[in-house]
Amino acid sequence: MPIEVKNVTHTYMAGSSISVNAIENINITINDGEFLGIIGHTGSGKSTFIQHLNGLVQPTSGTITVDGYDMRDKKQKVLGRRLVGMVLQYPEYQLFEETVYKDIAYGPKNMGLDEKAIDDRVREAMDHVGLEFKKFADKSPFELSGGEKRRAAIAGVIAMRPKYLVLDEPMAGLDPKGRKNILNMLESLRQATNCSIIMVSHSMDDVARSAQRIMVINEGKIAKLGSPEDVFSDAEGLVEMGLDVPRISALAIEMRKRGIDVPKNIFKAEQMLEFIKGIKAQERK
């Protein structure tokens, strides 16, 4: 069963003279096992939106159900929330235990699992994020590098075995290698456990590479929702919204300005390579 978001509006300071609709009339069904990328610039409402998915924030109007649990209902929310793992920005700031093991065990422990089950989950989560158990379990989180800390923090959420994993900018501040590690890790987790990944990112190139579906939020509304091909086929429109586009789309825009008719669906390097080879071959004829 999916997450169903229906006509959700969230108003900050509702009823006052300075009320603002952070998100407005959002409709989306998030399917089991899908990789959904969410993009939008600062203040577009994307963080407000994802906070609705586990009931951290309640809609001013509209409904959200997680596998059928109505997130507006106090009792149902508790059950729905167990299915949704939430990784906030810079999650490593929330590491607090003496060892990596204890930190990852914190969630499962609070779920009331016995020690054996907790141990299984910690090992499994560390395996998913690529932190070797022997090497890292007894280390203090503060001895880890930035990228390792980030992975340990994500492992703490994975240990709850969420059906939906929501991540707000999981690669922010990491170097290119660290970014790639996290992206690959999320994709292999999804394939191994069939959980859904819902990832907010500023990096169009990262979203273009990994997401199956992309939701663009602009001024609190869904501006676009579709496959990467659909969304990036309107590169000019994204730029107008003040968003970045994949570098290859930016090149396509520049080429179109100079009279080369680049097809709308090109946003990956491989596609662009084939296209340019094609036009150059024709020129030679």
Next chain:
Amino acid sequence: MIEIKDLVYEYMTDEQENKVAALDGVSLKIEDGEFVCIVGHNGSGKSTLAKHLNGLLQPTSGDVLIDNMNTKDESKLLDIRQKIGIVFQNPDNQIVTTVVEEDVAFGPENIGIESGEIRRRVDESLKLVGMEKYAKNAPHMLSGGQKQRIAIAGMLAIEPDILVLDEATAMLDPIGRKEVLNIVSELNKKKHMTVIMITQYMEEAVHASRLIVMCKGKVMMDGETREIFKHGAQLRELSLDVPDIVALRDELILNGVKISNNAITETELAEELCR
């Protein structure tokens, strides 16, 4: 001018008291008015290097000279710190007051500038970063990009000759990143300020005329940005990537498309392709 001679910086790792060299024999000269980008992945030593420029860190051995003043000479530190402004990664850690213009005035006040001059510098600095409208605002109500511009304005009010950005765009969104890059490019062009930009984003390096690549505490490559980007294989060995556009350019050439290996931005590549 900045002169770094055989700079070594070692620190103890707490377990076995093994020494680790964060900087391992770095020698560099940076002339006035240059726009230099220093790249390297986490742990390459690039931020440690930045902290040596104004004496926040002291060399284990070797020297750092700013206009011939050695950072080891404590009597020169105040002068050195007026010449070099460093902007760090997190704008929230660099803002100290509750009103934007007071924050910008904090630096010049501390070095004893008289109040009329402070007023002039604050107004000018805020204008340079395009934030004059926000002078009376509270910093915590601003976006990340705006806060980082305030942090830069605070540096400019000290009127440094050299501006160092230590991953100052890492926490910003693409728009904020562009804002900051545009401002420092302008400062470099119009005010001939020396700009040293430390970053993990290869895409940002295309703005600088000189690129220095660091790995494991050493300078591995140093040269004109365009030239460095002609050595994609070497960069990848250092687990760094060339920008996507440069990677595509190289692929095209490998596939027999006749273009030069000069283009490093999408505009340049588009122009090459239209010839």
